[in-house]
Amino acid sequence: MRRERGLKSPLAPLCQRGEPLTKMSLFPHFVKGGLGGITRSISTKRECGIALITVLLIVALAVSTAAFMAWQQQLEVRRMENLRDQAQAGAIARAAVDWARAILADDARDNNVDHLDENWATALKVLPVEQGQISGGITDQQGLFNLNNLSRGEEDIAAFRRLLNLLRLPTELADAAADWVDANAEPRQPGGAEDAYYLSLEPPYRAANRPLSGVDGLFRVKGFDRETVEKLRPFVTALPQPTPVNVNTASAEVLAAFFPELTLESAQAMVEARKKNYFKDQADFRGRMPAGQSNQMRDTIFSVNSNYFLVTGRASFGRVRLGWQALLQRRGNAWPLVLWRKVL
Numbered sequence: 463m464r465r466e467r468g469l470k471s472p473l474a475p476l477c478q479r480g481e482p483l484t485k486m487s488l489f490p491h492f493v494k495g496g497l498g499g500i501t502r503s504i505s506t507k508r509e510c511g512i513a514l515i516t517v518l519l520i521v522a523l524a525v526s527t528a529a530f531m532a533w534q535q536q537l538e539v540r541r542m543e544n545l546r547d548q549a550q551a552g553a554i555a556r557a558a559v560d561w562a563r564a565i566l567a568d569d570a571r572d573n574n575v576d577h578l579d580e581n582w583a584t585a586l587k588v589l590p591v592e593q594g595q596i597s598g599g600i601t602d603q604q605g606l607f608n609l610n611n612l613s614r615g616e617e618d619i620a621a622f623r624r625l626l627n628l629l630r631l632p633t634e635l636a637d638a639a640a641d642w643v644d645a646n647a648e649p650r651q652p653g654g655a656e657d658a659y660y661l662s663l664e665p666p667y668r669a670a671n672r673p674l675s676g677v678d679g680l681f682r683v684k685g686f687d688r689e690t691v692e693k694l695r696p697f698v699t700a701l702p703q704p705t706p707v708n709v710n711t712a713s714a715e716v717l718a719a720f721f722p723e724l725t726l727e728s729a730q731a732m733v734e735a736r737k738k739n740y741f742k743d744q745a746d747f748r749g750r751m752p753a754g755q756s757n758q759m760r761d762t763i764f765s766v767n768s769n770y771f772l773v774t775g776r777a778s779f780g781r782v783r784l785g786w787q788a789l790l791q792r793r794g795n796a797w798p799l800v801l802w803r804k805v806l
Contacts, residue, residue, distance in 0.1 A: 547782035577710040577740035598775025604768035605711030625719035655684040674700035
């Protein structure tokens with residue numbers, strides 16, 4: 463009983479005074495100071511969170527900037543490496559053309575016959591060089607049908623017709639090609655074309671009436687689509703002036719086109735025979751022609767030597783791949799003249 467009497471309720475003074483029980487009377491410290499403390503605590507935490515996010519954003523920005531600068535530096539390094547490799551490939555290309563000129567000049571001093579067993583006709587296989595490799599070769603352009611021969615007259619136009627026929631292409635294309643390179647404005651029949659035809663196209667243009675500068679010039683000639691030109695390309699060329707065909711380097715198709723008395727089979731037999739014994743001169747070639755047919759051949763349409771050669775090469779250094787071509791004109795024993803060069 464004493465223990466119960468000694469325990470007093472904390473609300474006893476309020477009850478004795480008859481005061482109403484309110485939040486202020488029950489929790490004075492909570493009401494007066496507790497809410498303010500909680501508010502200050504939440505505000506402090508919020509400021510810390512904003513500061514942390516700001517720091518994270520600054521770090522992310524710094525990392526992104528550093529990564530971008532590193533990427534830009536890598537691009538610059540790559541660019542400098544590519545320029546270096548491109549310069550090396552260009553230097554090799556120029557050196558390769560000079561190498562070809564030297565070989566052809568030496569060959570002219572040694573003999574006046576050009577055939578496929580000579581040093582210049584040996585293709586250069588892939589040759590390793592410092593930090594790269596090079597390959598290439600020289601081809602005789604007078605072993606092909608010179609499209610600019612068409613300006614000489616009917617004999618060459620007939621030869622081109624025979625070549626087209628052997629390749630199973632429309633023979634009237636010879637008329638269109640002849641009209642393109644001849645100087646007159648009269649269309650040939652049946653397949654010729656001059657300004658009247660080309661001006662009716664969209665877009666319109668005129669017939670060149672001058673020599674072709676390259677085989678790709680055929681794309682502008684009536685009837686020569688891409689398939690036709692690509693089928694012709696291994697057998698034709700476009701040289702600055704009319705030239706005789708070199709019978710030591712011409713294909714069987716070209717020989718059969720130039721010499722109507724030769725069938726394709728007999729021309730192929732002559733090509734096989736010259737591998738063992740090339741033609742020494744025009745008399746030697748005449749002597750190996752089918753009996754009774756050599757008298758129909760004019761000396762101006764064929765030869766056993768050449769003056770025009772095409773140099774083709776490819777070089778690779780690092781990430782750079784470079785191809786090139788150059789047309790050379792040999793002039794006696796002097797170094798051949800570079801008529802043009804281009805990057806492939």
